[in-house]
């Protein structure tokens with residue numbers, strides 16, 4: 001039967017698209033890489049941890065998708081530039097960029113953060129998205145097309161991770177501003193903001209800063225973490241944690257041409273938390 005809407009492409013909405021997914025070595029990033037691969041995309045799996053990235057590439061290739069592993073530290077512009085250069089060298093273009101790297105390192109009230117801890121949080125959860133957009137925009141501007149999906153968070157209205165929440169608030173702001181500045185080049189920029197999501201395939205814990213450096217979880221953190229979790233549950237309509245695959249489904253929609261007239265928007269994938 002002929003397809004009624006050619007954009008549906010037989011359920012393969014990312015067919016022929018080059019999709020870069022950051023932090024694709026585990027969790028929501030890996031689920032997104034798999035979903036975009038299932039939908040026909042060629043996937044650039046970017047992470048700084050070889051073990052997780054290798055597993056993701058193997059899963060994609062095992063399912064018949066084309067995938068390229070790129071090991072980079074995206075907390076620097078040089079790392080982001082290298083990732084985009086490798087994608088362009090291999091495939092000639094970048095159609096989709098999913099900025100997924102992020103995640104709180106500490107859980108505690110703001111007055112207990114040291115200066116270097118605040119910096120580490122911004123380096124984990126704000127800068128990678130800024131650097132990856134800065135590196136990808138010139139490529140997408142030349143193409144006169146592209147879809148960027150930034151991963152936000154419900155933490156912007158939550159407890160005990162203020163520097164992380166500030167980073168994610170920044171991501172929502174840059175999503176809106178970038179959409180206004182680059183729509184004229186045919187580039188769409190949206191965000192997907194997850195609520196608490198169960199990650200079963202962690203290769204590295206959130207306290208992993210970089211190879212050879214892991215921070216200690218403070219003794220009193222368990223209490224703050226319990227209170228934070230209770231606060232999240234109380235805000236939710238669907239009283240459960242999400243699955244990475246549920247986040248990936250929302251990202252795939254925004255990345256695809258099904259969202260061709262949507263830009264500068266946020267989808268809250270949070271069980272009704274927001």
Ligand SMILES: NC(=O)c1ccc[n+]([C@@H]2O[C@H](COP(=O)([O-])OP(=O)(O)OC[C@H]3O[C@@H](n4cnc5c(N)ncnc54)[C@H](O)[C@@H]3O)[C@@H](O)[C@H]2O)c1
Pocket residue numbers: 022023024025026027028029046047048049052072073074075100101102103104124125128151152153154193194195196197198199202204205206
């Ligand atoms: N899991 C949740 O409950 C939840 C809730 C709200 C928002 N989020 C957001 O969703 C995104 C993914 O969350 P997750 O829980 O799947 O994360 P995760 O910590 O399980 O995985 C993050 C991946 O990013 C990689 N990474 C981290 N820093 C990097 C860097 N500088 N360069 C390259 N790779 C780097 C890690 O190696 C890892 O593979 C994050 O932005 C997070 O803030 C998650």
